[in-house]
Amino acid sequence: MAIKNPAATSPQHHPTTNGTVTTNSNGYTNNEPESTEWVWNEIKAEARRDAESEPALASYLYSTIISHASLTRSLSFHLGNKLCSSTLLSTLLYDLFLNTFSSDESLLKATVADLRAARARDPACISFAHCLLNYKGFLAIQAHRVAHRLWALNRKPIALALHSRVADVFSVDIHPAARVGKGILLDHATGVVIGETAVVGNNVSILHHVTLGGTGKVGGDRHPKIGDGVLIGAGATVLGNVKIGEGAKIGAGSLVMIDVPAWTTAVGNPARLVGGKEQPKVHEDVPGETMDHTSFIYVI
Numbered sequence: 001m002a003i004k005n006p007a008a009t010s011p012q013h014h015p016t017t018n019g020t021v022t023t024n025s026n027g028y029t030n031n032e033p034e035s036t037e038w039v040w041n042e043i044k045a046e047a048r049r050d051a052e053s054e055p056a057l058a059s060y061l062y063s064t065i066i067s068h069a070s071l072t073r074s075l076s077f078h079l080g081n082k083l084c085s086s087t088l089l090s091t092l093l094y095d096l097f098l099n100t101f102s103s104d105e106s107l108l109k110a111t112v113a114d115l116r117a118a119r120a121r122d123p124a125c126i127s128f129a130h131c132l133l134n135y136k137g138f139l140a141i142q143a144h145r146v147a148h149r150l151w152a153l154n155r156k157p158i159a160l161a162l163h164s165r166v167a168d169v170f171s172v173d174i175h176p177a178a179r180v181g182k183g184i185l186l187d188h189a190t191g192v193v194i195g196e197t198a199v200v201g202n203n204v205s206i207l208h209h210v211t212l213g214g215t216g217k218v219g220g221d222r223h224p225k226i227g228d229g230v231l232i233g234a235g236a237t238v239l240g241n242v243k244i245g246e247g248a249k250i251g252a253g254s255l256v257m258i259d260v261p262a263w264t265t266a267v268g269n270p271a272r273l274v275g276g277k278e279q280p281k282v283h284e285d286v287p288g289e290t291m292d293h294t295s296f297i298y299v300i
Contacts, residue, residue, distance in 0.1 A: 080097060
């Protein structure tokens with residue numbers, strides 16, 4: 001159960017999504033111990049149980065998880081094998097991922113937050129190991145984090161090469177310059193597009209076929225800014241340098257080209273605010289964590 005938004009009774013005060021507590025049908029909450037070691041031990045234990053119950057997967061699980069000394073090494077190995085090609089070798093990618101993750105502790109912390117987000121918010125996620133191995137949205141975000149780090153170091157050709165491979169393999173297109181927070185869930189992930197100057201906050205959940213795009217060929221700061229705790233429904237399109245406030249919700253299939261205030265819901269094509277522009281309806285939950293897609297069914 002999420003801590004509710006005091007904005008419902010006190011419009012001048014909005015909580016941050018940090019510190020909120022959610023529990024899903026798996027029984028996991030986002031205030032469990034957050035250390036990398038704890039999560040890694042869980043992943044290894046899950047992989048061993050899966051290997052025992054499904055011997056056909058034993059070799060795969062050993063090579064991707066059980067044989068590795070750390071989450072960083074396991075993730076780097078897995079991403080390297082997923083994104084390699086005949087001319088972009090898995091060994092080269094493994095070294096690239098491992099060196100990048102090892103050089104910036106914040107990257108691994110974000111990875112752990114993303115794992116926990118999937119486990120807590122998605123009832124279809126049966127284990128951390130399942131997310132690590134099989135969730136292409138999770139894998140695309142981790143590869144993007146490395147590409148973004150390389151872009152910041154002015155290693156743009158390799159960053160763009162990674163970007164291209166992620167688009168080819170996972171059908172997720174995130175420009176290396178885009179800034180993405182932690183605790184991100186790309187649910188299903190297919191067709192997600194995030195443009196060059198977009199910013200995505202922490203604890204955001206984005207469904208498949210979502211576009212955070214520009215409005216034309218004009219350069220500069222031209223993509224959306226997504227606040228903490230936002231939920232963007234399937235097939236939604238947000239265009240231009242607009243601000244989606246903290247805790248806002250974008251209904252499935254909406255076309256948004258306006259700012260959306262914090263803790264409100266926008267729905268429709270073109271999108272309108274639930275409750276009206278002058279007094280939009282304020283919801284009480286943190287939609288990026290509760291994953292509630294139903295509040296916009298009320299008449300606008």
